[in-house]
Amino acid sequence: MRRATRSQVNSSGTKIVGWGIENGKVNGNQFLSIGKRDPPNADSLTYQLTGKVECDIISAKARTSLSGNEAQSE
Secondary structure (H helix, E strand, O other): OOOOOOOOEEEEOOEEEEOOEEEEEEEOOEEEEEEEEOOOOOOOEEEEEEEEEEOOEEEEEEEEEEOOEEEEEO
């Protein structure tokens, strides 16, 4: 399932920083970001994004864990 989302992130050298990102890295045109949140209706929310940028297209895979229940999407 494809989804359109919007988020503002910035990079500084090989690090990615932005809303909710705890560990973000860039290597060439590939990236990895890991974030955590504590939503009011669950114990914890952890997400990991991996992907690449080619021209003006970002393709990524997302893995999320909400209170220990995992899901994955592209």
